[in-house]
Amino acid sequence: MKNIMYRDAILEALDEEMARDDSVFCMGEDVGVLGGNFNCTVGLMEKYGDLRCKDTPISEQGFVGMGVGAALRGLRPVVELMFGDFIMVAMDQICNQMAKITYMSGGQVHVPMVIRMPMGGGRSSAAQHSQSFHAWVAHCPGMKVVVPSSGSEAKGLLKTAIRDNNPVMFFEHKMLYTAKFDVPDDEDYTIPFGKARMVTEGDDITIVTNSIMTIKAEKAIKKLKAEGIGADLIDLRTIVPLDTETIIKSVKKTGKLLIVDEGHESFGISGEIATRIMPEVFYDLEAPVRRLGTADVPLPFSPALEFPLIPDDKKIYAAVREML
Amino acid sequence: MTKQEQKEMALKFYTIMYRTRRFEEEVFEFYKRGLMPGLAHLYLGEEAVAAGVCGALEDRDFIGSTHRGHGHLVSRGADLKRMMAEILGKETGYSKGKGGSMHIMAMDKGILGANGIVGGEIPIATGSAYASLYKGTDEVTVCFFGDSAANEGAFHESVNMAAAWNLPIVFVVENNLYGISVDIRRVTKEHHIAKRAAGYGIEGITIDGNDVSKVYETAKEAINKARKGDGPTIIECLTYRWQGHHVGDPGIYRPEEEIAEWKAKEPIIKLEALNFLTKEEIDEIKESVEKEIQEACQFAEESPYAPESEAYTDVFVD
Numbered sequence: 001m002k003n004i005m006y007r008d009a010i011l012e013a014l015d016e017e018m019a020r021d022d023s024v025f026c027m028g029e030d031v032g033v034l035g036g037n038f039n040c041t042v043g044l045m046e047k048y049g050d051l052r053c054k055d056t057p058i059s060e061q062g063f064v065g066m067g068v069g070a071a072l073r074g075l076r077p078v079v080e081l082m083f084g085d086f087i088m089v090a091m092d093q094i095c096n097q098m099a100k101i102t103y104m105s106g107g108q109v110h111v112p113m114v115i116r117m118p119m120g121g122g123r124s125s126a127a128q129h130s131q132s133f134h135a136w137v138a139h140c141p142g143m144k145v146v147v148p149s150s151g152s153e154a155k156g157l158l159k160t161a162i163r164d165n166n167p168v169m170f171f172e173h174k175m176l177y178t179a180k181f182d183v184p185d186d187e188d189y190t191i192p193f194g195k196a197r198m199v200t201e202g203d204d205i206t207i208v209t210n211s212i213m214t215i216k217a218e219k220a221i222k223k224l225k226a227e228g229i230g231a232d233l234i235d236l237r238t239i240v241p242l243d244t245e246t247i248i249k250s251v252k253k254t255g256k257l258l259i260v261d262e263g264h265e266s267f268g269i270s271g272e273i274a275t276r277i278m279p280e281v282f283y284d285l286e287a288p289v290r291r292l293g294t295a296d297v298p299l300p301f302s303p304a305l306e307f308p309l310i311p312d313d314k315k316i317y318a319a320v321r322e323m324l
Numbered sequence: 325m326t327k328q329e330q331k332e333m334a335l336k337f338y339t340i341m342y343r344t345r346r347f348e349e350e351v352f353e354f355y356k357r358g359l360m361p362g363l364a365h366l367y368l369g370e371e372a373v374a375a376g377v378c379g380a381l382e383d384r385d386f387i388g389s390t391h392r393g394h395g396h397l398v399s400r401g402a403d404l405k406r407m408m409a410e411i412l413g414k415e416t417g418y419s420k421g422k423g424g425s426m427h428i429m430a431m432d433k434g435i436l437g438a439n440g441i442v443g444g445e446i447p448i449a450t451g452s453a454y455a456s457l458y459k460g461t462d463e464v465t466v467c468f469f470g471d472s473a474a475n476e477g478a479f480h481e482s483v484n485m486a487a488a489w490n491l492p493i494v495f496v497v498e499n500n501l502y503g504i505s506v507d508i509r510r511v512t513k514e515h516h517i518a519k520r521a522a523g524y525g526i527e528g529i530t531i532d533g534n535d536v537s538k539v540y541e542t543a544k545e546a547i548n549k550a551r552k553g554d555g556p557t558i559i560e561c562l563t564y565r566w567q568g569h570h571v572g573d574p575g576i577y578r579p580e581e582e583i584a585e586w587k588a589k590e591p592i593i594k595l596e597a598l599n600f601l602t603k604e605e606i607d608e609i610k611e612s613v614e615k616e617i618q619e620a621c622q623f624a625e626e627s628p629y630a631p632e633s634e635a636y637t638d639v640f641v642d
Contacts, residue, residue: 025458051458052458056485057481057484057485057488059480059482059484059485061447061481062477062478062482062485063447063485065448065478066448066454066485067451068447068448068451069388069447069448069451069453069455070452070458072431072436072448072451073451073452073455073456074455075455092441092444093447096444097439097441097444097448101429102639103639104419104422104423104427104429105418105419105422105423105431105638106417106419106420106421106422106423106638107638107641108431109429142639142640144640166640
């Protein structure tokens with residue numbers, strides 16, 4: 001175990017998997033010479049060569065599609081999009097090609113490919129560099145969707161993603177890149193998909209989160225704990241597959257559910273979770289399911305305007321207090 | 325080329341082109357009889373492009389194909405029975421009926437798949453070429469697409485990267501003049517796609533796409549060049565589709581005289597006119613191809629549909 005930054009945990013995962021398997025390679029804008037816009041691929045080009053850490057032109061549709069083609073030929077591309085917002089430039093290759101080729105071919109081929117990208121607001125990056133599109137891609141069958149909440153989570157989940165034989169959309173949170181976490185050294189440290197992490201346990205409420213919202217919820221829970229309130233905090237880890245079993249079990253115990261997700265509040269993860277679990281927990285609920293998401297407006301530039309739109313520990317704390 | 329070699333080539337290409345022609349005619353028949361779900365985009369009239377290009381490939385090579393892909397697949401040697409069954413949506417089809425006409429894939433023949441998105445296969449085929457470079461093997465990937473796909477961003481992005489990195493790929497543009505109803509001359513100033521090659525620093529060649537030997541020779545040279553590591557080429561094959569964009573599109577947007585003019589110089593007649601083959605040889609080819617086609621049609625028609633449960637498989641693999 002060592003204490004390293006989230007971005008270095010990602011780099012470690014990439015390095016270890018590239019060392020372990022010659023078919024793994026990175027590709028994307030500025031991943032080579034620069035080592036990635038957020039420094040997640042530093043040194044990989046020097047270590048593994050140009051072909052295995054390929055700097056591309058600004059052609060998202062083109063190089064995402066090349067990843068698909070290379071995956072069909074047995075390689076394991078890890079394609080980096082500099083910002084999650086840029087999936088929109090490559091959406092044909094992501095949704096119409098990558099996610100569907102296995103199905104359309106009747107299972108003749110598989111597409112073992114990972115697309116890594118930062119998500120989320122908080123950096124005054126305005127409306128085209130702050131979005132959280134994990135729900136968009138979760139809506140399209142054929143891709144797994146991963147939203148790691150810490151350095152160790154990022155490392156273990158990325159290694160699983162690279163070893164998975166299906167397309168994986170891997171959303172890193174840009175506000176976590178420089179945060180430090182205890183991260184296991186073990187080269188075979190992987191985290192299975194579809195198994196949520198119980199971060200804290202308590203009897204009063206269930207809080208379901210993913211990505212950075214897990215950390216924000218932890219902060220709120222600390223304050224609540226001091227006031228004698230206990231919460232089950234469930235960090236989803238993956239949106240697809242979704243671990244409804246853990247949520248249902250917890251809600252049956254607590255009777256209350258708050259879902260916190262950085263995607264826009266409407267038509268997203270929270271509505272999906274609430275609906276999915278409802279048949280199982282309807283008679284156990286002691287209050288309406290509640291959710292916190294980013295307000296349904298584009299992310300503004302000014303911190304004065306941006307911060308109030310995104311869920312944080314204070315909002316989580318307030319929501320829990322209101323529900324109890 | 326010796327006379328004997330000419331004869332062998334003519335036999336080979338006549339067989340492939342006639343097989344494609346008859347396959348497509350039967351697809352059309354299935355459509356008219358109401359036995360084919362959805363639509364298909366027929367390759368009738370363009371047979372020489374696929375035949376000539378695929379004839380120049382080795383078994384280990386790869387192709388990327390389009391919505392008008394039957395000809396590419398037949399020419400590449402895909403199983404006619406499984407193709408026709410897929411087009412009819414049957415369980416015995418290449419994709420168990422999940423793909424249909426626009427998504428036939430046959431990895432055992434190096435066919436990376438037909439594609440329902442215009443230009444969608446271009447980055448994928450380019451990625452296949454990248455994989456060959458990466459592995460240090462000498463397979464070449466050929467990417468087929470139409471003139472309209474060349475106006476998609478995917479074309480520009482892919483050709484640029486393929487050129488920059490000398491990828492072992494050949495881009496084959498089937499310029500049939502129309503994107504559904506829109507005449508290329510109405511939406512581009514420069515009508516010849518191959519001229520764009522200069523902008524990427526690679527070679528672009530425009531040829532008569534209905535002349536199978538010309539297609540073959542040009543493709544062979546470009547494929548050899550790609551195999552040697554000397555990078556991509558754009559080959560623009562001028563050709564014409566006889567039918568509308570898809571079955572059921574009467575194609576009224578094209579002048580009758582234009583259709584007649586192109587039909588007069590269609591690939592099969594063109595090859596016959598060279599007199600490399602005797603009438604007996606041609607009849608023999610036709611007879612044997614007819615047998616294959618009828619077998620494929622019968623197989624497809626008699627095959628069952630997959631059970632409903634099949635719809636839920638192959639979304640993910642283990």
